[in-house]
Amino acid sequence: MIQRIQTVWLFVVAVLFLLFTFNPGAWTEGFQYETELSIATKTVNIVVVLLSLITIFSYKNRKLQIKLCGSIIALTILSIILTASVFLLSPGEGVPPTADLAEQGIEAVAHLRWDFVSMFYPVVSLIFTVLAIVAINKDEKLVKSLDRLR
Numbered sequence: 405m406i407q408r409i410q411t412v413w414l415f416v417v418a419v420l421f422l423l424f425t426f427n428p429g430a431w432t433e434g435f436q437y438e439t440e441l442s443i444a445t446k447t448v449n450i451v452v453v454l455l456s457l458i459t460i461f462s463y464k465n466r467k468l469q470i471k472l473c474g475s476i477i478a479l480t481i482l483s484i485i486l487t488a489s490v491f492l493l494s495p496g497e498g499v500p501p502t503a504d505l506a507e508q509g510i511e512a513v514a515h516l517r518w519d520f521v522s523m524f525y526p527v528v529s530l531i532f533t534v535l536a537i538v539a540i541n542k543d544e545k546l547v548k549s550l551d552r553l554r
Contacts (some may be wrong), residue, residue: 421450474537
């Protein structure tokens with residue numbers, strides 16, 4: 405059923421991953437420090453967006469929807485791990501954040517902090533995917549109970 409609540413949850417997952425793919429970053433003292441996500445991380449994020457949309461439109465096959473949501477959860481966890489590795493391998497304390505700042509004559513020591521708003525997108529997406537699975541299971545139980553009444 406395309407008008408069900410799991411459609412909303414999965415659409416929010418797709419939007420959050422699009423935002424996360426194109427807005428990763430960390431903050432230094434007063435400057436935004438753009439860290440480039442790896443190609444693998446971007447690919448995983450785009451696959452999550454596509455799987456979310458495919459899951460929305462496969463509403464007639466609820467068992468497939470549950471399997472696709474499981475795949476979304478696995479890929480979300482992979483994306484979190486890949487993103488964390490990018491930020492952990494970024495320059496740490498005492499390293500200028502970008503060459504551009506050095507060229508501008510700005511002396512800045514990089515105290516790398518994550519942009520917590522964008523870093524929580526995958527975690528929130530994980531929660532919304534679990535909520536979608538719960539709603540799909542509820543629909544499946546409803547259909548099975550109606551089949552018993554016939």
